[in-house]
Amino acid sequence: xxxxxxxxxxxxxxxxxxxxxxxxxxxxxxxxxxxxxxxxxxxxxxxxxxxxxxxxxxxxxxxxxxxxxxxxxxxxxxxxxxxxxxxxxxxxxxxxxxxxxxxxxxxxxxxxxxxxxx
Numbered sequence: 001x002x003x004x005x006x007x008x009x010x011x012x013x014x015x016x017x018x019x020x021x022x023x024x025x026x027x028x029x030x031x032x033x034x035x036x037x038x039x040x041x042x043x044x045x046x047x048x049x050x051x052x053x054x055x056x057x058x059x060x061x062x063x064x065x066x067x068x069x070x071x072x073x074x075x076x077x078x079x080x081x082x083x084x085x086x087x088x089x090x091x092x093x094x095x096x097x098x099x100x101x102x103x104x105x106x107x108x109x110x111x112x113x114x115x116x117x118x
Contacts, residue, residue, distance in 0.1 A: 035115075057107070060114030078107060 008016070061070035085100055 056114030057110035057112075058114070060117060061110065078103060 058071060058075065061074065064070075065074075081103060082100075085096065
């Protein structure tokens with residue numbers, strides 16, 4: 001028998017989302033404080049790369065893709081996807097959730113690869 005899902009009140013949903021947002025912001029701020037923003041010279045082949053870690057994925061993509069695609073089209077497409085996600089998720093919740101996690105995992109992977117490989 002499938003478990004019964006309890007509908008949350010509006011206040012409880014807002015409280016949970018606010019706590020999740022604050023936890024996410026804390027993780028990002030902690031990561032930004034602990035990880036230096038400038039990549040070490042030995043990773044860049046002697047060139048100084050002063051970009052913060054959050055742009056490391058875009059820099060890594062720029063090494064292998066045309067600048068218009070890596071610096072403009074892909075980031076804008078991901079941003080529009082994330083902005084439009086709530087509207088898509090209403091109709092096909094499970095498929096939309098799977099796509100969302102896939103996009104977020106890909107963005108995280110590109111950022112980590114960019115930080116480690118540049």
